[in-house]
Amino acid sequence: MQMLQNSVGRKLVMAMTGLFLFLFVIVHLLGNSSVFIGADGINSYAEHLHALGPIVWIFRLVMLGLFGVHIFFGIQLTLENRAARAIEYNEKKNPRTSFGAMTMIYTGLILLAFLVYHLLHFTMHVTNPEISVGALAPDALGRADVFTMMVLSFQKIFISLVYVGAMVTLLLHLSHGIQSLFQTVGWLGAETLPVMEKIGRAAAVVIFAGFISIPVSILLGLINV
Amino acid sequence: MNLTLYVWRQNGPEGQGKLEQYEAKNVSPDSSFLEMLDEVNQELIETGIDPIEFDNDCREGICGTCGCVINGRPHGPQEETTACQLHMRQFKDGDSLTLEPWRATAFPIVKDLVVDRSAMDRIIESGGYTSAYTGQVGEANQTLIPKPLAEYAMDAAACIGCGACVAACPNGSAMLFTSAKVAQLASLPQGKVEAAERVKAMTATAIANGFGNCSNHYECEAACPKGVSVKFIAKLNREYIKALPK
Numbered sequence: 001m002q003m004l005q006n007s008v009g010r011k012l013v014m015a016m017t018g019l020f021l022f023l024f025v026i027v028h029l030l031g032n033s034s035v036f037i038g039a040d041g042i043n044s045y046a047e048h049l050h051a052l053g054p055i056v057w058i059f060r061l062v063m064l065g066l067f068g069v070h071i072f073f074g075i076q077l078t079l080e081n082r083a084a085r086a087i088e089y090n091e092k093k094n095p096r097t098s099f100g101a102m103t104m105i106y107t108g109l110i111l112l113a114f115l116v117y118h119l120l121h122f123t124m125h126v127t128n129p130e131i132s133v134g135a136l137a138p139d140a141l142g143r144a145d146v147f148t149m150m151v152l153s154f155q156k157i158f159i160s161l162v163y164v165g166a167m168v169t170l171l172l173h174l175s176h177g178i179q180s181l182f183q184t185v186g187w188l189g190a191e192t193l194p195v196m197e198k199i200g201r202a203a204a205v206v207i208f209a210g211f212i213s214i215p216v217s218i219l220l221g222l223i224n225v
Numbered sequence: 226m227n228l229t230l231y232v233w234r235q236n237g238p239e240g241q242g243k244l245e246q247y248e249a250k251n252v253s254p255d256s257s258f259l260e261m262l263d264e265v266n267q268e269l270i271e272t273g274i275d276p277i278e279f280d281n282d283c284r285e286g287i288c289g290t291c292g293c294v295i296n297g298r299p300h301g302p303q304e305e306t307t308a309c310q311l312h313m314r315q316f317k318d319g320d321s322l323t324l325e326p327w328r329a330t331a332f333p334i335v336k337d338l339v340v341d342r343s344a345m346d347r348i349i350e351s352g353g354y355t356s357a358y359t360g361q362v363g364e365a366n367q368t369l370i371p372k373p374l375a376e377y378a379m380d381a382a383a384c385i386g387c388g389a390c391v392a393a394c395p396n397g398s399a400m401l402f403t404s405a406k407v408a409q410l411a412s413l414p415q416g417k418v419e420a421a422e423r424v425k426a427m428t429a430t431a432i433a434n435g436f437g438n439c440s441n442h443y444e445c446e447a448a449c450p451k452g453v454s455v456k457f458i459a460k461l462n463r464e465y466i467k468a469l470p471k
Binding site: 002003005006007008009010011012077080081083084085086087088089090091092093094095096097101102104176179180183184185186187188189190193 | 231233244294296297298323325328329330331393395396397398400424425428429431432435436437438439440441442443444446447454455456458459460461462463465466469
């Protein structure tokens with residue numbers, strides 16, 4: 001596979017896996033926002049998801065693959081890029097790039113750490129078993145009570161802070177990543193690039209605002225058990 | 226005007242370099258940056274110190290030989306200007322200037338501010354050409370090239386190969402340089418024939434020579450003295466995608 005050794009080939013791999021991860025983030029946000037409908041919303045959403053059976057596992061494996069490839073090449077390319085400037089400048093100005101672009105590897109690795117925590121928290125119920133769906137009584141319709149689990153979790157200020165912090169990281173990562181993927185697939189020109197940079201940042205802010213609205217609403221008592 | 230210079234001095238490729246402090250006195254605001262360095266060197270020679278080595282040739286901004294990083298920016302603070310076309314009126318009396326060579330693993334330091342840029346030549350050698358059979362001179366209008374296409378190719382061909390894009394890139398990537406040649410040739414009928422092999426070979430050669438990968442910081446475009454746009458990198462990416470099945 002020559003493409004996986006080529007500079008542009010691997011850049012395309014980063015862009016395509018990044019695109020699917022971005023699309024997943026959007027779907028995940030839309031699904032989670034059913035918490036605003038109340039217990040009936042998110043509990044029935046969760047039940048429908050789990051009713052898909054083997055498809056859930058296929059989806060999880062695909063996601064694992066996407067994350068794995070994105071992380072592997074992200075680290076590999078970063079190491080190569082560091083080696084390409086083994087000796088740093090005493091003074092260097094970067095007037096064009098952004099903080100988000102310069103910190104992609106760090107925000108990426110922080111998001112990986114968050115992802116592990118997030119799965120331990122809500123999927124595997126390791127970190128807070130006392131308020132997981134296993135420990136909670138099913139809801140009135142006998143479904144796993146995801147709603148109560150979310151509300152009790154985000155009422156803990158520490159958990160909310162971790163999630164909001166992770167979303168700040170996601171905001172930074174996407175603020176560069178979205179416009180970057182359009183440039184990488186070659187869709188941008190001199191006129192469209194600055195526009196896409198703005199759209200990318202705006203989209204990152206919308207995603208950020210969407211996700212933090214859940215813990216913030218719970219902390220403010222707007223969503224309650 | 227009087228300025229304080231902090232100049233990277235390094236004896237040779239293996240030498241341990243460091244910044245040395247020099248005073249540039251009575252500099253005319255109308256002199257060019259390189260003329261200022263000439264005067265500093267004259268004084269250094271008179272006091273028995275090795276003059277500062279720096280690359281330069283045409284001194285009119287078209288050859289791509291000169292260039293060093295001035296206060297953190299390749300070719301200095303003025304947009305779309307080579308170091309030789311930079312004038313001292315861009316600075317103020319009493320300013321401090323830090324002068325460093327292009328820093329990239331692919332550009333070994335020869336001496337002081339002079340770096341070896343033959344890695345860029347190797348990128349060109351690997352595909353920056355068209356194989357043309359040279360017979361009789363063809364009729365001028367035999368191959369019609371629309372004006373916008375000719376302009377597009379010419380904008381890409383404006384690259385003078387100075388290496389400022391590599392020096393500016395946080396990843397030490399030569400993607401803007403490579404893309405300028407790929408885009409120029411791929412947009413013209415004569416260059417289309419070898420377009421697929423060219424983009425694969427040139428991007429592979431860049432990595433093999435120690436240049437980094439492009440991650441869309443666009444610092445190259447901001448530093449380019451000829452205003453070569455990153456739209457050519459997008460064009461290179463399109464050319465690469467087209468070349469994938471071939």
